[in-house]
Amino acid sequence: MGSTETPPPRHRPPHVPRMGAAARGTALDALVPSLRFMTGLVIAALLIAGLYAGSSILVPLALAFLLSFVLEPLVARLKRIGLPRLPAVIAVVLATLMALGVAGLFVAKEARELSAQLPSYQTTIRKKLRALRQELRAPGMFDGAKRTLDIVQREVEAAGPVLPGGGGTQRAVQQVQVQPPQLTPAQQAMAALGALSGPLTQAGLVLVFVVFILLDRVDLRDRLLRLWGADLHRATDAMDEAGGRISRYLTMQLLVNVTYGIPMGLGLWLIGVPGALLWGALAAVMRFVPYVGPLIAAAFPVTLAFAVDPGWTLVLWTIGLIVVLELISNNVIEPWLYGSSTGLSALSLIVAATFWTALWGPVGLIMSTPLTVCLLVVGRYLPQLAFLDVLLGSRAVLDEPTRIYQRLLADDAEEAIELSVAQIEALQGSVPAFYAQIGLPVLRMAVGDHARVATPEHRLRLVEGMDELLDDLQEQYPEPIVPSAAPRVACLGGKWEMDHLAARMAAHALSLRGCPAQTWAAGPATAEPPQGLEAVRVACVVWLSPQPAAAARHACRRLRRQWPHLRIVLALLGEPLEDLPAEGDGALLGADAVATSLEEALAQVAQLQGGPAGEAFEVAPVPAGDAERVQALLASGALDSDTLRRLCQHAAQRAADIFDVPFAMVSLVDQDRQTALCSHGRLPAAEEGEPEAPACDTLPRELSLCGHVVASGQPLVVPDIARDARFAGNPALRERRLRFYAGVPLRDAAGHVLGALCLLDTQAHVFDARETRLLKAMAGDLMAGWADAPVPAPAAAGSATVGQIVPQ
Structure with a gap:
């Protein structure tokens, strides 16, 4: 029986853990951003290479699209008068070619006349050049150094090696000049034709592209929309904005160039430069070429002035004229016409x-x-x-709170203070407005980044920087001196350092409003409760936590047990609007009032301090010259015109439908009252089971929001009236349970604000700047139709009070 040997055990490598599916997925996810970046770079490189390689086709096509933006308004105008599109395009293109041809003939004529005069200026040119040569050869400050360098150069050349070939001298090299062959007239014509063939071909392509783009503009637009994708709203806005910006830019550039070329030609003609009109036209055309064009256009008249005048007076006058026109055009005309086009x-x-x-x-x-x-x-x-x-x-990519937040993270408190002071000055010195609009958003960003991306070093920098910032603002904007030394309001941070910083802002803002306040180091939710609140009547507890309801309720109970006399205002400044307690739900959290903004917190504290009710809202002011405005309203006959009432009714209905609000109104404001000329819809109940809100047909002027629009002449948007300290205490708005208002002025041809086109609701809304511009445009359209509508003469011109009109 044969023996069997056991094979030797294999050598096992050290244990290497296998990468699981989850780990592999995580590694691949980490590579995705890099792969996307590399793919983007490759695609960008391919696009740039394609643009360069296809320039022979893409350049004429781009020029054609550019010209179509200029010519399309002319085609549209011809279509509006009844001409079909094909004849309109042909007429516009032919008119453009004729204008270019006439301009070319004019330039050629001026150039021919100028070229005939140029030989007479040769003597002047020679004399000036000879004089310049003598001036340059005259002894100067560097002549000694130049002679020294020449001597050194000659000595070096003399010490160089001697060329072979006998003797030590170098024979001069004979120069040979190659003369080009003489071309026959036919060859010269063919060479000129070959040089012009490229530009002529490009011009022909541009002309063909322009014609077909103008003819198929609607079809091209539809195809671009389809290429963009399924989002027609975004694609339409993009195309409208691109077309509007380019058309506006080209139109403004044409105006700028014309306003530069005409004064240039007239100025050169007055000072005596030959071919003045030619140089003016050249200056207007060359300014279409950025940066280089004005320099090229200025070189020709300056050179000609040098050649014409034996002295230097004409040259200096020409240079002075060009410099003055450039300064006026660059610093006055261009900013005025271009703007942000x-x-x-x-x-x-x-x-x-x-x-x-x-x-x-x-x-x-x-x-x-x-x-x-x-x-x-x-x-x-x-x-x-x-x-x-x-x-x-060109618009700022970082808003002011983000800029200040970044400076604090970078440990640059000095620049953060400079930015803050600049913003306070922009807000007309209102420190509370700065805290509400910029200071608190900085703290909210810090709260959001605390557990997500912030490092301990960044947190320390932010806290120390905010302390330094608030100390500096309290020093620059000191609190007024009050008779009582003991503060009546205590501002407490809810739990942590960000709450304490927000409480410092609230205390400073209250003190500047004439309500002495002080910040306590310990908050109601800290391990050591605040002490020494015997002399305090109102406590403002500030929270920036995302969900502070449970902690705030516990803190309020803790304060109530230790200080039963306290009136507590909960300032929940870190919550989104939709997640906050409803108005009047402060008792559910154990507080006397709940505020969701700094302005509202200041108003609530002032009210609990026993301030007059009239100070809880802003009364609509009466501007200077209001009597003239009221007289214009009476003279307009708007209150007696059924035509205008129907026109306004249609505008109110359209506004309510477009902005999806339950109630829209066209109001007129006279000396004493706001009167609804017409309205559409009705104000729903604020909550289910409640009755409908009372009508808003008439209001005393001082209580109406439209009165504020008339006084300022600017749009007024109040996203949530109940949370706005300016209007939260308005009894007329409370009675109607209004929460949202957006109104724009109705301005007549003389500039008088007669009333407002406004939107109202019993629910809060978010209304951005773009929607405000749209509502303002609708008001402008309404007033344009108002100006064209027949209006009866007013029944009586002596009364200054408008009768109340209640629409049926």
Whole structure:
């Protein structure tokens, strides 16, 4: 029997744990951002290479789209008078070609006359150049150094090696000049035709593209919308904004160039420069080329002035004229006409000009601004390309709270203080407004980042920086001296350091409002409860936690047990609007009042302190010259016109439907009252089971929000009246249970504000700036129709009081 051997055991490597599926998934997820970034770079490189390689087709196409933005308004105007689109396009294109041809003939005529005069200026040019040469050869401050360098150079050359070939001297090299062959007239004509073939081909392509773009504009728009995707709202807004910005920019650029070229031509004609009209036209055309064009246009008249005048007077006058026109155009005309028409930053304009010039040459320089505007709009409306809006746009990418927050994180409290003081000055010195609009948002950002991304070092920097900032603001804006030394209001931070900082803001704001307050170091939810509250009547407890209800209820009970006489205001400043307790639910949390904003907290504290009820809301002021406005309202005959009432009724109905609110109204404000000329809808009950709110047809002027619109002449938006300290105590608004108001002024042709187009609701709303602009545009359309409508003469002109009109 054969023996069997047991195989030797294999050597096992050290234990290496296998990567599980979850770990592999995490590693792949970590690689996704890098892969996306690399893919984006590759796609960008391919796009740039495609733009460069296809420039022969893309440049004429881009120029054609650019020209179509200029010519489309003319085509649309011809269509409005009844001309079909094809004849309208042909007529506009032919008129444009004729205008260009006439301009070309004029320029050619001026150039021919000027070229005929140039030989007569040769003597002057020679004399000036000879005089300049003598001036340059005259002894100067560097002549000694130059002679020394010449001597050194000769000595070095003399000490150099001797060329072979006998003797020590170097023979002069004979120069040979190659003369080009003489071309026959036919060859010269063919060479000129070959040089012009490229530009002529490009011009022909541009003309063909322009015609077809103007003819198929609607179809091209539909195709671009389909390429954008299914979101027609976003795509429509993007195309409208891009078209509006480019058209506005080109129109304003044309106006700027014309307002520069005409004074240039007239000025050169007055000072005696030949070909003045030619140089004015050249200056207007060359300013379409950014940065380089004005320099090129200025070189020609300056050179001609040098050649014409034996002295230097004409040259100096020409340079002075150009400098003055440039200063006026760059600092007055362009900011006035351009405004924010492009939305591009100055640096992005320079970078874009460099990029498109390197890509497409001089034509790319001309089109750099419109093309970059298109990229800006695409980045604004396409989330995947949002970085373009950040890189190219002129609007600030960081709001003021974020800027101050970043400076504090960077341990730069000094710059944070400078930014804060600048914002207080912008708010007309209102420190409470600064705390409400900027200071508290900084603390909210700190609360949100505390457990997510903040490091201990960042938290320490933020707390120390905010302390330094608040100390500096309290020193620069000291509290008024009050007779009583003991504070009557205690501001307490709910639990942690951010709450304490917010309490410091509230105490400073209360003291500046004439209500002495002091901050206690210990909060009601801390281990050591606050002490020494015997002389305090009202306590304002500030919370910035995301969900403070349970902790706030416990803190209020703790304060009640130890200090039963306290009136407690809970300032819940870190909650979203929809997650806060409803109005009047302060008792559920054990407090006398609940505030959701700093302004509301200040008003609640003042009310619990025993302030008069009239101070709880702002009365609508009466502006200067109001009697003239009231007289204009009476003279308009609006109160007696059924035509205007029907027109306003239609506008109110449209506003209520578009903005999806239950009630819209067109109101007129006379000397004493706000009167509803017409209204649409009704105010629903604030809560289920309650009766409907009373009508808003008439109100005393001092209690009406439309009175504030008339007084300021500006739109007024109140997202939540119950949470707004300016209007929360208004008895007329409380009676009608109004929570939301948005109103814009109705201004007549003379500029008098007769009333307001307003939206109302018994529920709070969020109303952004874009919706405000839309409501303002609707009010402008209403007043435009109002001006065209027949209005009867007023029945009596002596009364200054408008009768009450209640729409049926």
